[in-house]
Amino acid sequence: MTDKIRSILAEHGKLPVDLDTLTDDDDLYSAGMTSHASVNVMLALEDVFDVEFPDAMLRKSTFASVSAIRDALATLGVTVLTD
């Protein structure tokens, strides 16, 4: 799942730094992800994982790091098969 998240971030996160230099816990906003980009990351995650983030999860912090996104998806029942 982490690989999928990272590939979505690579496509939609528009980070000014190489994603490979960031750990799963590094703050993506601090690394330069704009608010606008995080909206697109959210929409892409919904597409790829076929989920819908409920209103309560639509917060900046939900998308603040790879691990935060992974935790959020797990809450929505996305199961980790292989990783």
Added chain:
Amino acid sequence: MGAPAVATAKEATATRDILASVLDHSVAAPHRPAAKDGLRELTYGELRDAAATLAAGLTARGVTAGDRVALQLPNSVDFLVSALACLWVGAIFVPLAATDPPARIAGVVDDCDPTLVLANPGIAQWHPRAVDLADVSGSTTVAPIDPADRPAYAIYTSGTTGTPKGVVIGRQAFATAVWSWNAMVGLDADTRAMCVSPFHFDGSFATLFPPIAAGGSLVIPSRDSLLFPRYFFRTLTRERITLTGFSPSYLRLLLPSKELAGLADTELRILPLGGEACSPSDVALLWEAAPQLRVFNRYGPTETTIAVSHFEITPDVIAGGGAVPIGQPHPGSSFHLIDGDGGLIDEPDHVGELYIGGEQLMAGYWGAPDLTAQVLRTDVIPGQTLYRTGDLVRRDHTGNYIYVDRADRVVKRNAVRISLVELGEVVRGLPGVTAATCVAFDNDGDLGIAAFVVGATPSTPAELRRATGERLPATMLPDSFHVVDALPMTSSNKVDERRLLADAGLRAS
């Protein structure tokens, strides 16, 4: 010299003090909903009680009239209660930007020297006078102070150049600005308003205080969540919001959202836009989705209190494709255009710097009489104090004023005067371009102009240059074009020009 645009005293609306208005509603309709956020919901009676308890707590901690109380609080019911409690005891409330870097917040706090900094538990309480709002209460009720001629709040404006200045606004100016807008759109107890813009930016007060003064209800969502357009639209629908307002940049964030199509079915009717130039094409897109909306362009520097003019946008203006007017001054305020030689401009369509007189002027910059004297001028029209806006404005043949640019955003390059705003509009009008802005930069000692472009379809800088060259003389072309994914915004929802320049490796001019 003809008559300037001055409203007569008779036209001035009733301007009851904001706190007094809230207290009126708490007596007349104590059970009516006043304000809610994600944590709690208060009726007018509960809002009064919460403000009274906090006012007693402020007094118990030594806050007296004229003291500053900094509010390090996010958009929340807590913020509203705190602001009302400060008005109650006559303290000047100073909103801090929750998201600002600590150094900037420290600079603001050093400058205004607050007796207390009210904060939430979640926020690092780094200041010796910072207290958890929940710990501030008192049992000895205090009577609301007489509001006459007192300062209400101070808002720190970033200014384009360096040091923040604390704009101190008086109770009367505050009430005048609020009631002028209420009278224009007829807000009342049925108004349900949603607060979007951050409360440290006084443009946000346009959806915070007018509805509450009119006895309406406020919904104050978390700013973190409003970033997601879907959250905005769902809250708007669920809460049956009739009024909301924000910056044109936020509108641009909402427009591509697929939820926009449902806007026609909501109860939203009134939408003031402000804080930066309003794009006609964005309003056209908005009206395609929701033709029932009354959309306003509001104008007003922080120094003239929230907004000093409003223009209700008409389809004709949008169809014309030109700039959206800022309207005419509120009752009790006056506009004067001054040319480069200090003379009054009376003819339509002549651009001059806008000076504003009347009831909405600030009291001054906190602790900075020299800075205040530079902008509150008594030497332009004898017997009148006028605020020098730094904005270039013209008046059209119908008497409406039209914002042209910041005086300092009209740059001179190779002896040619160029408005960065107008240039940005041209680039934005190119096929396939969804957003654009032009920024001055230091081009090896000369003044350069960089265009930052967001495209729906990929274009190269060379293609953009060619397309712009088909529309403008070579003397006006930007020196460089930069394709970006989005225009980053500052914490007050304005385009973050510094970041754009930094990301492109350019130095500010």
